[in-house]
Amino acid sequence: MAGRAGMALARRDGIVAIIVYRRKVLLLRRIWVPFLMSAPGIWSFLTGGRRRGESYIDAAYREIYEETGIGREMLRLVGRGRSMMLFDPVRRDARWRNMLFIFRSSTGRVRLNFENREYRWAGIGDIVGRRRYTNVFVRDGSVVASVRRSLEEVG
Secondary structure, three states: OEOHHHOEOEEOOEEEEEEEEOOEEEEEEEOOOOOOOOOOOOEEOEEEEOOOOOOHHHHHHHHHHHHHOOOHHHEEEEEEEEEEEEEOOOOOOEEEEEEEEEEEEOOOOOOOOOOEEEEEEEOHHHHOOOOOEOOHHHHOHHHHHHHHHHHHHHO
């Protein structure tokens, strides 16, 4: 597929992981390294790339551990969304097919790696409508509904 000026779009499939802990969802804030990262400075759900031959669920567990230090044994899969095609808001020539997963975590401890500069646990109401938060998934009503159901189940 051609992008602007006939250039090929950069494509890398990946995952989006929404992590729930005590009725809050994890948001990460990317560092500012334009040649390395997408969406710098934006608060978002955990995202990551899928390696060749890796299943989407295995990519989710790997990316969660790499970016937060939360291990597979501390997570329980509670929801799985549909595949979504995303375009990077900064590098408009990049697109990804992402699979959405919702996990419940038994810990609120987060150890950030080099990709993110801060984290916070937020209620879904804190996220909806905020401009500097992740946008595509918040605007998708089915994603918000799935997260709300997961939060209610924690209750």
